[in-house]
């Protein structure tokens with residue numbers, strides 16, 4: 001598998017390019033509009049054809065189109081079945097499989113961070129957007145449902161094998177990769193004693209940092225258009 005993690009220093013967003021080089025096909029996960037030229041160059045360099053653009057979640061529908069990527073490559077935009085975003089694309093639900101050559105991406109329905117958020121599991125790699133950030137959650141966005149997020153992470157993600165590699169949608173103080181085993185032991189948010197404690201802590205964060213909400217949303221909106 002050809003695998004590249006692309007970091008955007010302005011928003012700390014992480015985008016992923018995965019490809020079956022033998023078959024000459026690729027997928028991009030959560031690209032920024034500003035990365036279209038870079039991604040097209042990366043595809044050309046390896047002689048890869050982009051078949052899908054996968055979105056883990058959408059905060060701002062207007063920013064969630066493919067940009068240049070889909071029209072210029074013929075790739076399909078894929079997003080969660082329950083995403084309220086009014087965007088043209090293929091909707092996928094829990095258990096759906098997306099194929100790209102020999103690569104298979106299994107959809108895990110994980111609402112909470114944003115309505116209709118999903119994660120994609122490709123072999124031992126979990127592409128989880130902002131549903132599971134490494135060790136902590138500093139940003140609480142206005143459209144986040146903390147109870148729903150807790151259930152998704154606890155019951156859908158932290159049940160995966162310890163060695164599953166976690167590739168988040170943003171870095172945490174420069175850390176860009178983790179594992180389910182590490183997050184189960186160390187993630188401050190999800191080692192809260194209960195769902196109620198997690199929800200209460202999230203609400204406290206919102207109250208303590210009301211000024212953060214808009215900036216977090218803007219950062220997310222720009223990062224995850």
Ligand SMILES: [Fe+2]
Nearest residue numbers: 059130220224
């Ligand atoms: Fe987000």
